[in-house]
Amino acid sequence: MYDATLVAAPKTAGEPPGNTSGAPHSDGMTETARPTIAIVGSGPSGCYAGQFLAKRWPGAEITIFESLPVPYGLIRYGVAADHQGAKGVVRQFDRMFTTGGVRFVGNVSVGRDIDFHQLAAGFDIVVLATGLPEDRSLDIPQEPGSRVIGAGALLRTLNGFPARCLPCDETGTHAPLGQRVGVVGMGNVAVDVVRLLSKGADGFIGSDINDDILGQLRPTAPLTIDVVGRSAAAEAKCDAAMLREVVLLDNVDIEVTGLTDSDQGPIAELMRPYASQADLAADVNTLSAPQRTRVRLHFGVTPEVIECGDGHTLLRARRGHGERMEFAVDSLITAVGFTCGRTDDRSCPSPAWSGPHVYRVGWLRRGPKGTIPENRKDAQQVVDAIVSDVASGRIALGRPGFDAVAQRIDGQAVNFAGWQRIEMHERQSAHPDRCRRKIVDIDTMLTIATSVEKSITTT
Numbered sequence: 001m002y003d004a005t006l007v008a009a010p011k012t013a014g015e016p017p018g019n020t021s022g023a024p025h026s027d028g029m030t031e032t033a034r035p036t037i038a039i040v041g042s043g044p045s046g047c048y049a050g051q052f053l054a055k056r057w058p059g060a061e062i063t064i065f066e067s068l069p070v071p072y073g074l075i076r077y078g079v080a081a082d083h084q085g086a087k088g089v090v091r092q093f094d095r096m097f098t099t100g101g102v103r104f105v106g107n108v109s110v111g112r113d114i115d116f117h118q119l120a121a122g123f124d125i126v127v128l129a130t131g132l133p134e135d136r137s138l139d140i141p142q143e144p145g146s147r148v149i150g151a152g153a154l155l156r157t158l159n160g161f162p163a164r165c166l167p168c169d170e171t172g173t174h175a176p177l178g179q180r181v182g183v184v185g186m187g188n189v190a191v192d193v194v195r196l197l198s199k200g201a202d203g204f205i206g207s208d209i210n211d212d213i214l215g216q217l218r219p220t221a222p223l224t225i226d227v228v229g230r231s232a233a234a235e236a237k238c239d240a241a242m243l244r245e246v247v248l249l250d251n252v253d254i255e256v257t258g259l260t261d262s263d264q265g266p267i268a269e270l271m272r273p274y275a276s277q278a279d280l281a282a283d284v285n286t287l288s289a290p291q292r293t294r295v296r297l298h299f300g301v302t303p304e305v306i307e308c309g310d311g312h313t314l315l316r317a318r319r320g321h322g323e324r325m326e327f328a329v330d331s332l333i334t335a336v337g338f339t340c341g342r343t344d345d346r347s348c349p350s351p352a353w354s355g356p357h358v359y360r361v362g363w364l365r366r367g368p369k370g371t372i373p374e375n376r377k378d379a380q381q382v383v384d385a386i387v388s389d390v391a392s393g394r395i396a397l398g399r400p401g402f403d404a405v406a407q408r409i410d411g412q413a414v415n416f417a418g419w420q421r422i423e424m425h426e427r428q429s430a431h432p433d434r435c436r437r438k439i440v441d442i443d444t445m446l447t448i449a450t451s452v453e454k455s456i457t458t459t
Contacts, residue, residue: 034059035390036401038123040110040349042066043073044372045362046129047093048379050102056387061401062102063123067109067347068162069414069445070422071097074131075372077159078152080192081209082199084435089372097416103402106414107446111347113412114405122404124397125386126358128349132338132368138184138303146308149177151189151335158196158217160210160438162445166217174216178330179223182315184303185335186229187237188371191246193333194225198293200251208426208436221251225295226327228317233259233268233299240266247274251292258299258319271297301325306332338368357395359386418449 037053039046042064050062070076072090079086096102110119120126135150142148153165157174168174181197183190196209198221204214229236233256247254247270254274274297300319307314315327341348349364361382362375370378389395425448426436439445 034061035124035397036060036122036399037062037125037127038119038401039064039127039129040119041073041129041131042071042104042106043078043129043131043362044075044089045131045364045375045379046127047072047096048376049127049129049361049383051093051096051100052380052383053386054096054100054102056383058101060101063402064102064104065108065110065114065119066104066106067112069107069442069449070419071104071106071416077156077161079159079372080155080196081159082196082204082207083192084206084208086372104414104416104419105402105409106419106449107442108409108413109347111345111349114408116349116353118408119405120353120355120358122399123401124357124395124399125390126355127382127386128353128358128360128364129362130347130349130364132363133341133348134339135334136337136339136368138306138334138336140303140305142306143308146306146313147331148306148313149331149333151183151185151193151333152338154217154333155189155192155196157213158210160208160213160440162440162442174213176219176330177217177222177333179220180312180329181222181225182313182327182329182332183225183227183335184229184315184332186227186231186297186299187335188239188242190227190229190333190335191238191242193335194227194295195242195246195249197222198225198246198252198295199249203249205433206435208430208434208438210438210440211431211434221293223293225293226329227295227297228301228303228315228327229297229299230302231299233263233271234265236267236299238267240270243267243270246295253292253294255294255296256299257296258301263299271299298325338363340364357389414446414449417452421451422448 035053035057037050037060039050039062046064050064053060054062064071066073072093075087075090097104108114110116133152135152137150138148149166157165166174177197183193197218200221204211231237246252254271256271256274259268259271259275298319301317302319303315303317305316307316310328312328312330313332315329315332317325317327319325349360359382361379363370365382366378386395390397422439422445423436426438430437439448
């Protein structure tokens with residue numbers, strides 16, 4: 001199914017011939033030795049790395065491997081479904097794959113379908129850009145039976161991720177999150193969760209939210225969402241612009257505790273009009289009408305233990321060294337960071353995935369922090385290091401590249417044209433109020449992707 005003609009972009013007519021003597025360029029290459037590069041992961045960090053490498057070395061053979069049949073990772077499944085502006089960055093990556101000489105190889109998992117060491121032996125340069133796919137657990141005691149959900153898993157589910165991220169019953173149906181929801185964390189992911197759970201139906205116009213899943217998890221908006229953060233308002237990790245989106249929702253009432261007169265900064269100033277000393281134990285029905293959601297943000301609160309009882313999940317916490325607090329919720333969503341996949345996941349990079357020509361980029365390199373623009377900067381820094389290493393002779397060129405693994409994935413890989421067929425199907429089948437209807441079944445993806453070509457071409 002792969003089109004082997006999609007390699008480096010050829011020089012156009014009239015372009016200067018460059019160095020034809022075989023002498024090395026300033027980047028350490030010669031006309032007869034161009035790098036073969038494998039990038040593992042097609043999220044923003046991997047795509048930015050491919051883009052920068054293709055710009056620096058127009059003749060390089062660059063292959064981006066992706067375990068799913070579809071590209072773009074975090075952008076497609078991690079960025080909130082109602083933030084289509086942030087997802088728009090994929091348009092420049094579309095151009096990279098269609099005209100920029102970068103090869104997309106989807107439905108191929110390095111570690112399962114291709115052994116990492118085989119990949120590393122076949123390519124001059126390997127860039128690992130797999131990100132951190134799993135939610136980090138809250139490091140406090142948790143009683144069995146309590147309902148605790150990772151924010152990343154929730155966002156991926158609402159984004160139509162084609163694998164089960166949240167528990168469901170034997171029919172595949174998810175239980176509702178309930179009318180009282182707790183969120184632990186005050187970063188942008190936590191704010192995404194609050195916004196998606198509280199906004200009205202009109203707020204999803206133009207999005208690609210999975211409406212079936214949204215209806216199961218949130219048949220109606222919660223009455224209350226308690227957001228608990230360890231940091232003071234002045235040190236909150238979320239962007240003020242994102243929190244302002246929640247404040248401006250016309251069906252939401254905001255309440256803030258833990259804000260002090262000494263707190264400064266954009267978050268503190270945004271929250272100051274909503275500061276109160278409300279009784280947290282008050283009956284929720286006296287605080288909100290059923291049609292509205294009360295979002296209560298609690299700064300400077302440290303979770304201590306999660307218990308369950310009377311049909312609720314109970315979060316016990318403390319503010320500072322004194323005030324004890326309790327939050328009885330139907331579901332508790334944790335947004336406290338991300339980590340690598342399970343230890344038994346062979347596609348998760350291990351310390352053994354290393355070598356003098358192996359590089360890491362994005363969250364896999366520097367931890368789960370930073371937005372897409374910050375990952376772009378990181379990718380540029382890594383590419384600069386790669387180019388410097390080649391120029392210095394630290395990395396020798398001459399490995400065969402894609403030809404070394406093509407036969408192993410023959411008939412399995414999805415190329416970029418296959419992805420385009422999937423995307424067209426998703427857009428054509430979308431509701432008029434949605435930009436796409438994501439396919440959530442991998443077999444269906446593969447059927448659509450291979451509707452024209454049935455096998456990978458390696459000759």
